[in-house]
Amino acid sequence: MNPAQQTIKALLEAIVAKQPEYYSIRPASTLALATFELRASNQGVPPEVLQQLLDLYQVANAFSYEDCLGFFSCEDELIFEWWPRKELWLSLSHCDVIRWSAGKFCVGDASNVSYSSTDEYETLIDLLIGCSKYIKEMEAAEPDDDIF
Secondary structure, eight states: OOHHHHHHHHHHHHHTTTOTTTSOOOOOOHHHHHHHHHHHHHHTOOHHHHHHHHHHHHHOSSOEETTTEEOOOTTOGGGGTTGGGTEEEEEEETTEEEEEETTEEEEEOSSOSOSSGGGEESSHHHHHHHHHHHHHHHHHHSOOGGGO
């Protein structure tokens, strides 16, 4: 595992730490990765973006956590549906959309590339760090079920 993959794995494992058996962190198959790489290369996805996505999919394919973070399987052709606009559609989790657009990984919704400039990240790892912080804040604000 390269350093980026190790970081991705550590971030995802920290997110699912309360229920690791419930959330799947499984790599894509060799065939799925090759198919994704070929599709992305044929579409003209920048090599540095392709590598970041390959690092993710080599660690966790189709990862999903609750209602705020998730990624399509690398085999899903939906990823390239917005490519005519030079955007990659990486996720749809409830109302949140994760995409790569204008050189950044962004969290927004169907109408907005990002909710704000703080939801735009230079790298996929930065996006995972930002989502991780958001998840921790959300979970800290939830009422404790053990009280009742």
